[in-house]
Amino acid sequence: MTAADAYIELVRRSKELGVINSCAGVLSWDHQTYMPPKGGALRGEQMAFLASLAHQKFTDPKVGELLAAVESSDLVRDPEADAAANARELRRAYDRATKIPQALVEELARVTTEAQQVWEQAKKKNDYASFRPLLEQVVKLKRQEADAVGFKEHPYNALIEEYEPGTTVAELKTLFAGLTAELSPLVKKIVAASKQPDKGVLEREFPVDRQKVFAEAAAVAIGFDFGAGRLDTTAHPFCSGFGPGDCRITTRYNPRFFNEAFFGVLHETGHAMYEQGLPAEHFGTPLGVACSFGIHESQSRLWENQVGRGRPFWEHFFPRLRQTFPAALADVSLDTFYFAINEVKPSLIRVEADEATYNLHIALRFELELALLSGDLTTADLPGAWAERFEALFGLKIPDDARGCLQDIHWSFGGIGYFPTYTLGNLYAAQLMDAARRELGSALGDDFRRGEFGRLKGWLGTHIHRHGQRFRAGELCRRATGAPLSAKPFLSYLSEKFGTLYGVC
CATH class of the missing domain: 1.10.1370.30 (Neurolysin; domain 3)
Structure with a gap:
């Protein structure tokens, strides 16, 4: 496979993931707007499935091979070129994703879906005690994510990287x-x-x-x-x-x-x-x-x-x-x-x-x-x-x-x-x-x-x-x-x- 072919396949896979994540986004939007209250448990399973599917596809070793082929080619000679920018950011995301266990991805999706629903009611009723067990789980899972990704000085550095790369x-x-x-x-x-x-x-x-x-x-x-x-x-x-x-x-x-x-x-x-x-x-x-x-x-x-x-x-x-x-x-x-x-x-x-x-x-x-x-x-x-x-x-x-x-x-x-x-x-x-x-x-x-x-x-x-x-x-x-x-x-x-x-x- 040539570097050009590798890049085409890398983009195809990335766009496929974009569609999966978009589907998850629609479900998340519906969760916070029109979903009936009793739909929370099923929505948690739906979100966990899509998160798991996206994670499996993105962490496929083939993605790493495609990235390596592109990174070692003239396609990335100009750092501002499309291929160079896409490869740089996909590499950053790939290296992070491959460090996070599949089970953790699924559990985070499941727990946070439930936590959002519980939080909404807890806020309405001024009932922190009902939300606290879910918050405890979320914090525990985010610590596990930080440990899996790795960090210097503070686990927060591993999490801020997801939102604002390079900030400490x-x-x-x-x-x-x-x-x-x-x-x-x-x-x-x-x-x-x-x-x-x-x-x-x-x-x-x-x-x-x-x-x-x-x-x-x-x-x-x-x-x-x-x-x-x-x-x-x-x-x-x-x-x-x-x-x-x-x-x-x-x-x-x-x-x-x-x-x-x-x-x-x-x-x-x-x-x-x-x-x-x-x-x-x-x-x-x-x-x-x-x-x-x-x-x-x-x-x-x-x-x-x-x-x-x-x-x-x-x-x-x-x-x-x-x-x-x-x-x-x-x-x-x-x-x-x-x-x-x-x-x-x-x-x-x-x-x-x-x-x-x-x-x-x-x-x-x-x-x-x-x-x-x-x-x-x-x-x-x-x-x-x-x-x-x-x-x-x-x-x-x-x-x-x-x-x-x-x-x-x-x-x-x-x-x-x-x-x-x-x-x-x-x-x-x-x-x-x-x-x-x-x-x-x-x-x-x-x-x-x-x-x-x-x-x-x-x-x-x-x-x-x-x-x-x-x-x-x-x-x-x-x-x-x-x-x-x-x-x-x-x-x-x-x-x-x-x-x-x-x-x-």
């Missing part, structure tokens, strides 16, 4: 320490400022049916293709990209709080437009997959915050919002509304947190995940540890576990190592937006005031979406912005925005 615990500790040192004083200044927004204008009656229509219209305006996607309701908002032509987002509605659903939709739409912008011809291969979870998160945070919480955006949308909710907003000015949606205030819930405090929520979860994985913290002590550390960071007492350690879905699906990518996404988003503004100039803000977002979407498509995994996250950032990832653009953005709003900087 040491780097993240330094990052979070630096951010906390910068953000805590800023938040204290803002909270103590004499000028404060009237958040009450967002806590009026906003009928859910109208919220849905308005949110969908905004999603279309910024670039979401509803011909290739849909919007549904679930307990925890998420985005599922199954492949070309099918990307689905979810949100949750609160009839007494405008922000919850609307900014959730903008966030998930950012994710979805990345998925819809990936090259369809490369579906099933690394070139048709998002670069990293941090880069993925940058797209959602960019549209939710950098755009959606910006004044130019609302200079266009606020008149339409008042028409949609005349009873709630008849006496509200644009200035009042804009200040309200940008309120900075320590709060209990991560997904409702403002831009200045959000990363403190992630720092908390990162600390607790490290302790859980190393064994320094038991699942029995998790609620107490959460409450203690939360009060130290935010000055707030946790009223119940539903608004404490049960608020996020991530641990139930085994996503230990996922949370830091949210903070990385915030940093990437600020740096990307800064670069886009430098290149596109003042015309960008003028676009937003007219309700036109195609220029920004096109810039992101050119610099981020179309590349898939051709470059690792750090290199993609450098190419798009001209500099390695830095917290400076993000911190400067916060200081300028909130300094002006609150008159503190």
